[in-house]
Amino acid sequence: MPASLRLVSPDNASSWSEEDIKQLAGNNPRTAMEMVIQKFREPLYFHARYIVKDHQEAYDLVQEVFIKAMREQRLFDDDFKIKAWLFRVTTNLCFNQVRNRKRRGVLLDTMMKPEALGADQFQHVFEGEQREEMLAALDSLSEDHREILVLRYYDDLSYAEIADVLQVKLGTVMSRLSRARMRLMDVMKPSELAN
Amino acid sequence: MDCVIVSSRIAAFLDGELAPSEVEQFSIHIERCDPCSQIVIRLEAQRFMPLNNQERSSICSAAGFWGEMDVSLGTQMDEMVRVRSVVVGPWYGRKVGLPAPMLAAYAAAMLLVIAWGMQQRERALSAEVSADHLGQQLEQERRLAAQPAPQQQGSSASGQYKVVNYTPQSGTF
Numbered sequence: 001m002p003a004s005l006r007l008v009s010p011d012n013a014s015s016w017s018e019e020d021i022k023q024l025a026g027n028n029p030r031t032a033m034e035m036v037i038q039k040f041r042e043p044l045y046f047h048a049r050y051i052v053k054d055h056q057e058a059y060d061l062v063q064e065v066f067i068k069a070m071r072e073q074r075l076f077d078d079d080f081k082i083k084a085w086l087f088r089v090t091t092n093l094c095f096n097q098v099r100n101r102k103r104r105g106v107l108l109d110t111m112m113k114p115e116a117l118g119a120d121q122f123q124h125v126f127e128g129e130q131r132e133e134m135l136a137a138l139d140s141l142s143e144d145h146r147e148i149l150v151l152r153y154y155d156d157l158s159y160a161e162i163a164d165v166l167q168v169k170l171g172t173v174m175s176r177l178s179r180a181r182m183r184l185m186d187v188m189k190p191s192e193l194a195n
Numbered sequence: 196m197d198c199v200i201v202s203s204r205i206a207a208f209l210d211g212e213l214a215p216s217e218v219e220q221f222s223i224h225i226e227r228c229d230p231c232s233q234i235v236i237r238l239e240a241q242r243f244m245p246l247n248n249q250e251r252s253s254i255c256s257a258a259g260f261w262g263e264m265d266v267s268l269g270t271q272m273d274e275m276v277r278v279r280s281v282v283v284g285p286w287y288g289r290k291v292g293l294p295a296p297m298l299a300a301y302a303a304a305m306l307l308v309i310a311w312g313m314q315q316r317e318r319a320l321s322a323e324v325s326a327d328h329l330g331q332q333l334e335q336e337r338r339l340a341a342q343p344a345p346q347q348q349g350s351s352a353s354g355q356y357k358v359v360n361y362t363p364q365s366g367t368f
Contacts, residue, residue: 175203
């Protein structure tokens, strides 16, 4: 029989704090790891999904992130910021994936994409003219700008959390976010904004 | 607050992340500065439209959505726990979690070190013996040099030959 996670009720996942999980890790690291997975897999999946725009790739990337987390010796250290680390690793893996995809070539990408989209039963949720326009506009931005906009406006992270993820100061988050939004304003047509 | 600072704080202003004192300064500036005011208005119109909780849960609560990940990570976790328990056991029950080639290399290195140590010891002992021997030789030579030369008999006698006075007897030939 294959091993599986013995997860506690998913409804409680968001109520667990990192401190609670770290305390538990002292006695039972496996359960603590399961709690980390339970708490963060959904936000990480959507974070990855917004960047790579493919269900299966996002799913596999999140899985890879948790495997890395299991191997991370400092994960349950007192001064270790689990959420920031998970989002940072996910972001790096996602942009690596996007870069690899670009390197493989546009031809292959256009051949594969319709099949991938067709196989994704959840694609319709992401569809919608305005939503697609905004996501397409985000694609045209630099990685730095795209990353910070996704973290703030799609993952709903606070400025302090973003500073932890990007390992920059709060002032840098403010200025980078402002520049990213202004760049996005330049990219999008005024009519799109009016909508 | 000038235009440069205002432009770097627009997002924070719109997201309500500025301190009250900064909000006041920011507001004063955009009331007076038309270009900055226009930028604020245009950025305010941006709509990112993230998925709401209902949309998110409609995706993730689908039957078996996390099933594949649960099985995969569960297996990984069991493997990790097993490996860690081998490496981080108590010292008296600890198994050596090293692969065979590493163990062989370690053993070979230890043997080399022991052989080198024995060779060094051997060389040190032989050097000591030869030093003793040399010391004895020197001592002997010193003693010989200190002894007085033996009395010479005869005029042409050397120390190596015995001088014999030969007187032929009559009737010998």
